[in-house]
Amino acid sequence: MNLNFASDNTGPVHPAIWDAMTTANAGAAMPYGADPWMPGVRERLRILFEWPEAEVLLVPTGTAANALALAGLVQPWQSVLCHRLSHIELDECGAPEFYTGGAKLTLVDGDDGRIAPEALEAALAAMEGSVHNVQKGALSLTNVTETGSVYALDTLADLTGIAREHGLGTHLDGARFGNACAALGCTAAELVRGFDMVSFGGTKNGCMAVEAIVMRDPARLREMELRRKRAAQLWSKHRYLSAQMDAYLDGDLWLDNARTANAAGQRLVAGLREMGVEVVGDPTANMVFARMDRAAHERARAEAQYYLMDAAERPLARLVCDFTKTEAEVDRLLGLIRG
Secondary structure (H helix, E strand, O other), X not given: OOEEOOOHHHOOOOHHHHHHHHHHOOOOOOOOOOOOOHXXXXXXXXXXXXXXXXXXXXXXXXXXXXXXXXXXXXXXXXXXXXXXXXXXXXXXXXXXXXXXXXXXEEEEOOHHHOOOHHHHHHHHHOOXXXXXXXXXXXXXXXXXXXXXXXXXXHHHHHHHHHHHHOOOEEEEEEOOHHHHHHHHOOOHHHHHOOOOEEEEEOHHHOOOOOEEEEEOOHHHHHHHHHHHHHOOXXXXXXXXXXXXXXXXXXXXXXXXXXXXXXXXXXXXHHHHHHOOOEEEOOOOOOEEEEEOOHHHHHHHHOOEEOEEOOOOOOOEEEEEOOOOOOHHHHHHHHHHHHO
């Protein structure tokens, strides 16, 4: 039994996506996005988001999707407001700042990885006025957040509404887009309402390596195409990105995979709480943080892989379920923790 709870990046490629890539591998196909699969990908995402004129660019990594989307929303003298625990702040090695030409990340507070509307208002108020200040540019939100929590739809509406009132563009980091939809029981269109740019993730949820930059306004396309090329993110053999995304969207595979991962995550949460383990925050999707004594970690990590996030007396574990996680695997991990 492969007990790997380190990340949803450790999971395999879904068989349907692998088969689609194998099919795409037969013969020749035009490069750089002119392949036969890309028009269908674009149309599927337009329908899914209910953005009938949306344009779509595919890239192989989430960092590229986030950084390029933000570059299309801000000028170098502007700021991207984000939570201080956001992925673009902690885990992208300055890529957003690099690809935006130096735009600053302004860190905003809020419990459990979620920006509080009042904190956003305060941060924006502090940026008013002088030419000497960094200027307001865009708001970037992550759903599912880096702490495993999920923004409610009404909170997203409040935050994107504040952003619009202040003239900001809006970006959704949807590396775990499907997990957020599954946790909220909402449609993709409901989740993206209020956003201008979306990074629609596939890699963590059954794809090999593909993310979609979806832009509501088609007028952004030409600039974004040039930014993608300049950033060395335009694949020549693009068909392998398109085929992945096409299969991922077909029959709502993206959502089915996320529901499976979330169900495993919630089984894990319930089991940890039942044995009295401290579950940190409000995990409602597939990523769980929990504090346990060192003996529990020693037992669990003898067979299972996961990350320890600190060196406290009771270290914090990050446990992530991908779409392949079974009830038996979750129960085995719980059994090891219980001892």
